[in-house]
Amino acid sequence: MNIPSRQWRLAVATTAAGLSIAAHAADPIKIGISIAQSPPGSVVQGVQVKDGLEIIKDQVNKAGGALGRSIELVYEDNQGVPEKGRAATEKLITRDKVVAVTGGHQSSVCLAEIEVAKRYNVPYVNTNCWSDDVRKKEYPQVFNPGNYNSRVGQAMAETIAAMRVKRVIALVENTDYGIGQAKAVAEALKQKAPSVEYKYETLDRAGKDFTPAVLPLRANPPEMILTMLLPPAAYIVMNQRYEQGVAPSAKTWLYDGAGIADYPDFWQNVKEAGKYMLEFGLYHPAMKTPKLGLEVAKTYQQRTKNEPNRLIFQAADSLLLIVDAIKQAKGTDPNAMIKALETMKFEGVRGEFRFSKESGYKFHQWVEIPYVNYQLTEVNQPVSESLLVQGPGIPLSVDKLKKPAK
Incomplete structure (x- = not known):
C-alpha cells in the first residue's frame, strides 16, 4: 500500500530531525x-x-x-x-x-x-x-x-611580623595584580605589624632597565624587599638587584609574592640571584x-x-x-x-x-586556598628540595631561614 505524500514527508522530516539531534x-x-x-x-x-x-x-x-x-x-x-x-x-x-x-x-x-x-x-x-x-x-x-591578593597580603604580613623586620620596600609591576597586592600587604600590615615602615614602588612590566629603582636601595638598604612582578620583568629586576649587591644579602631579605620560583625557566634566568629568596607559594610536594x-x-x-x-x-x-x-x-x-x-x-x-x-x-572564591612559604637555599634547587618554613598544618618557622654571609 502506498504511503500518502503528506505522511511520507512527515516521516522523512521526523527521521531527519532525529538524525540532527543525534549528530x-x-x-x-x-x-x-x-x-x-x-x-x-x-x-x-x-x-x-x-x-x-x-x-x-x-x-x-x-x-x-x-x-x-x-x-x-x-x-x-x-x-x-x-x-x-x-x-x-x-x-x-x-x-x-x-x-x-x-x-x-x-x-x-x-x-x-x-x-x-x-x-x-x-x-x-x-x-x-x-x-x-x-x-x-x-x-x-x-x-x-x-x-587572590588579600590572601597573599595576610600571609606575607604574618611572615614579616614573625621576622620582626622594621623597614620593607616592595617593587611591584604597574598592573591591577601588582598594585593590588602591594595595597593588600599594606592593609594586612596595619593589623599584623603596624610598626613596620612599608612603601611600594611601581615598575613598568615591559621595562628592561630597573637600575634607577635599584640604586637607591643599595645606598639605603631596607631590611626586606618584596617583589610582586611577573617574568620577564621579575627576572630582570632580580638580576639587576643582585648585581648591585642589594638582595638577597646579609642586610636585606628578598621575599617574592608572585610565586615565580616554580616556573620551569626560573633558574635558567636568575642563577645566583635566586639563592636565599623566600617564596610565597601555592604548591610544594610536601603538601597533601x-x-x-x-x-x-x-x-x-x-x-x-x-x-x-x-x-x-x-x-x-x-x-x-x-x-x-x-x-x-x-x-x-x-x-x-x-x-x-x-x-x-x-x-x-x-x-x-x-x-x-x-x-x-x-565572592565566588575558594577562600581557604592552601599556601606555603619556602626558601631556595641553593642555585638550581628544585622546589621539592627547598626549605619549607610554613605550610598547611606546618606553623611558620622563621628560625629556619638562612641568609648570605655578605
Missing part, C-alpha cells in the same frame, strides 16, 4: 581558553596553564567526555593585553560558540574579559587572576578557584595532594620532564569545574551551569572546596 549530541563541547601565547603577556604562565588544561582534557575524553560528548578546547592568544583579551573572549563566545571560558592568568586581562562573560551570561572560571577587583564586582558568571592531583603531576612530569607547579593544578581544576558543572546541569545551559558551580561541593586536584557566597573579595 548534535555527538558534537564536542567547546570550552574557550584565553591565555598569553606571545609577548608582552606572561608566556611562561600561558604555557603552564595550557599544559594543565590539556592533561585534564585528555583524561576527561578518555573517560567518555561529558554527557557522552568530548571536550574541545578553543584557544585564543590575548598577549596579556586587556583589549585583546576582551576581543578574544567576544570571539570565543559569539563565533566559536563556547559554553564557558577559562584560562585567565593576568588580572588586567581578566577584568576586561569578565565584562564580556557577564554581557553574554557565559560561565567564566578564573584560573590565576589574583586581583581582588575580579571578585569585588560580584558577577554571578565568574568563579575563582585560584589565589589528592590522588587525582598526583596523577596530573605524574602526567605533567612525563610530558615535560619538569616538576609540577601550582599553575598546572589551577588549570586542571578550572577545566574540571566546568566539566562537573556540565554534568550536574545535564547540559550546557549557562544558568544551569552557574547554579551548579554555585552549589557544588567540588573535589579537584588540590582538594575539596565550595565557592563562597560572601560579598566583596570572597
Whole structure:
C-alpha cells in the first residue's frame, strides 16, 4: 500500500530531525581558553596553564567526555593585553560558540574579559587572576578557584611580623595584580605589624632597565624587599638587584609574592640571584595532594620532564569545574551551569572546596586556598628540595631561614 505524500514527508522530516539531534549530541563541547601565547603577556604562565588544561582534557575524553560528548578546547592568544583579551573572549563566545571560558592568568586581562562573560551570561572560571577587583564586582558568571591578593597580603604580613623586620620596600609591576597586592600587604600590615615602615614602588612590566629603582636601595638598604612582578620583568629586576649587591644579602631579605620560583625557566634566568629568596607559594610536594592531583603531576612530569607547579593544578581544576558543572546541569545551559558551580561541593586536584557566597573579595572564591612559604637555599634547587618554613598544618618557622654571609 502506498504511503500518502503528506505522511511520507512527515516521516522523512521526523527521521531527519532525529538524525540532527543525534549528530548534535555527538558534537564536542567547546570550552574557550584565553591565555598569553606571545609577548608582552606572561608566556611562561600561558604555557603552564595550557599544559594543565590539556592533561585534564585528555583524561576527561578518555573517560567518555561529558554527557557522552568530548571536550574541545578553543584557544585564543590575548598577549596579556586587556583589549585583546576582551576581543578574544567576544570571539570565543559569539563565533566559536563556547559554553564557558577559562584560562585567565593576568588580572588586567581578566577584568576586561569578565565584562564580556557577564554581557553574554557565559560561565567564566578564573584560573590565576589574583586581583581582588575580579571578585569585588560580584558577577554571578565568574568563579575563582585560584589565589587572590588579600590572601597573599595576610600571609606575607604574618611572615614579616614573625621576622620582626622594621623597614620593607616592595617593587611591584604597574598592573591591577601588582598594585593590588602591594595595597593588600599594606592593609594586612596595619593589623599584623603596624610598626613596620612599608612603601611600594611601581615598575613598568615591559621595562628592561630597573637600575634607577635599584640604586637607591643599595645606598639605603631596607631590611626586606618584596617583589610582586611577573617574568620577564621579575627576572630582570632580580638580576639587576643582585648585581648591585642589594638582595638577597646579609642586610636585606628578598621575599617574592608572585610565586615565580616554580616556573620551569626560573633558574635558567636568575642563577645566583635566586639563592636565599623566600617564596610565597601555592604548591610544594610536601603538601597533601589528592590522588587525582598526583596523577596530573605524574602526567605533567612525563610530558615535560619538569616538576609540577601550582599553575598546572589551577588549570586542571578550572577545566574540571566546568566539566562537573556540565554534568550536574545535564547540559550546557549557562544558568544551569552557574547554579551548579554555585552549589557544588567540588573535589579537584588540590582538594575539596565550595565557592563562597560572601560579598566583596570572597565572592565566588575558594577562600581557604592552601599556601606555603619556602626558601631556595641553593642555585638550581628544585622546589621539592627547598626549605619549607610554613605550610598547611606546618606553623611558620622563621628560625629556619638562612641568609648570605655578605
